[in-house]
Amino acid sequence: MMNIPLNDLKAQYLTIKDEIDAAMNEVILNCSFVGGKTLEAFERSFAEFCEVPYAVGVGNGTDALQLALMACGVGPGSEVITVSHTFTATAEAVVNVGARPVFVDVDDSYTMNVDQAARHITPRTKAILPVHLYGQPADMEPLIGLAKKNGLVVIEDAAQAHGARYKGKRVGSLGDAACFSFYPGKNLGAYGDGGAVVTNNQEIAQSVRMLRDHGRTQKYIHKKTGFNSRLDTLQAAILRVKLGHLEEWNKLRRTHAALYSRLLSKIPNVALPPNSPDTEHVYHLYVIRIPDRDKIQAALKSAGIQTGIHYPLPLHEQPAYAFLGYRPDDLPHTHAVASEILSLPMYSELAEDQVHHIVAALKQNLPATS
Numbered sequence: 571m572m573n574i575p576l577n578d579l580k581a582q583y584l585t586i587k588d589e590i591d592a593a594m595n596e597v598i599l600n601c602s603f604v605g606g607k608t609l610e611a612f613e614r615s616f617a618e619f620c621e622v623p624y625a626v627g628v629g630n631g632t633d634a635l636q637l638a639l640m641a642c643g644v645g646p647g648s649e650v651i652t653v654s655h656t657f658t659a660t661a662e663a664v665v666n667v668g669a670r671p672v673f674v675d676v677d678d679s680y681t682m683n684v685d686q687a688a689r690h691i692t693p694r695t696k697a698i699l700p701v702h703l704y705g706q707p708a709d710m711e712p713l714i715g716l717a718k719k720n721g722l723v724v725i726e727d728a729a730q731a732h733g734a735r736y737k738g739k740r741v742g743s744l745g746d747a748a749c750f751s752f753y754p755g756k757n758l759g760a761y762g763d764g765g766a767v768v769t770n771n772q773e774i775a776q777s778v779r780m781l782r783d784h785g786r787t788q789k790y791i792h793k794k795t796g797f798n799s800r801l802d803t804l805q806a807a808i809l810r811v812k813l814g815h816l817e818e819w820n821k822l823r824r825t826h827a828a829l830y831s832r833l834l835s836k837i838p839n840v841a842l843p844p845n846s847p848d849t850e851h852v853y854h855l856y857v858i859r860i861p862d863r864d865k866i867q868a869a870l871k872s873a874g875i876q877t878g879i880h881y882p883l884p885l886h887e888q889p890a891y892a893f894l895g896y897r898p899d900d901l902p903h904t905h906a907v908a909s910e911i912l913s914l915p916m917y918s919e920l921a922e923d924q925v926h927h928i929v930a931a932l933k934q935n936l937p938a939t940s
């Protein structure tokens with residue numbers, strides 16, 4: 571039996587072991603564990619990669635969202651239009667700054683439905699928070715147009731989309747601010763938690779820089795009550811090494827995705843991920859839609875193939891957000907996709923014969939069509 575995991579962090583480490591070990595040793599020998607030149611160098615490289623002037627490393631992607639919201643003036647009394655088809659952190663950050671998430675449906679690209687976003691703007695709306703889910707950029711142009719017309723800020727949740735492009739531009743450079751997670755399994759992942767806020771706006775960058783470091787403007791001078799949410803220097807050193815490989819890794823992900831899509835396109839009842847000429851998807855996850863998802867997932871597991879469901883219960887149906895008063899069918903598309911989505915193994919070191927093997931196993935277990 572060929573065992574295939576959903577992601578393989580060890581396989582990736584082994585390809586860059588010498589570089590990583592040397593970078594970690596250097597930080598440890600320098601005993602510069604918080605802040606310093608290595609962090610600054612990573613921030614500069616990541617800003618350049620995202621095609622923006624500013625990147626600020628923070629403790630994790632959730633804090634990136636929270637600090638970006640605060641820096642953009644989102645707080646109690648504000649409404650933030652976002653999606654329910656995402657990881658909980660997107661809405662958690664909104665609630666944690668005292669604002670109210672307003673959930674809208676996604677379309678077939680699994681990203682924010684623009685018409686729905688337009689319909690949910692109220693006098694209390696302060697921000698639009700689209701998610702580039704699975705590595706697929708949201709349709710940013712109309713969302714930014716909507717925001718401009720209504721005086722709103724746009725904050726991109728780019729936690730799953732390092733390096734993706736929308737109409738030629740890098741995600742992270744499109745909104746007022748963008749938030750990245752460096753959780754280990756992400757396309758650019760640390761060896762622990764990490765995150766960053768990137769922006770074209772100097773004031774937002776300065777504000778996040780201050781908030782992540784106890785509201786400090788200089789040693790022992792605290793302008794605001796902030797947070798301790800800095801990106802560890804050890805993680806910055808690891809991320810700096812990995813950033814040098816990211817373009818190549820994303821290219822490999824796209825190659826695997828193209829092979830999956832070519833093989834799967836011949837199978838009825840399998841909906842493939844979006845493939846728009848306007849966007850460059852980076853396939854953090856390769857997600858299909860199929861009937862009888864749970865049965866197929868179990869069959870693949872028995873065949874040694876690990877899959878995932880991102881995510882099985884939409885946020886508007888989660889106990890944590892019950893106070894917002896949504897019913898499951900308020901967001902019919904979100905509700906429907908949650909029971910049909912399946913994430914297939916995806917990582918740059920995946921081999922071509924493994925993709926063939928996964929598709930063959932899937933084919934074998936799909937219900938017969940009439």
Ligand SMILES: Cc1ncc(COP(=O)(O)O)c(C=O)c1O
Nearest residue numbers: 630631632657659660729751753
């Ligand atoms: C879409 C999305 N937003 C936010 C986050 C939060 O990032 P972190 O886990 O680094 O706090 C994640 C990561 O899991 C995510 O997938």
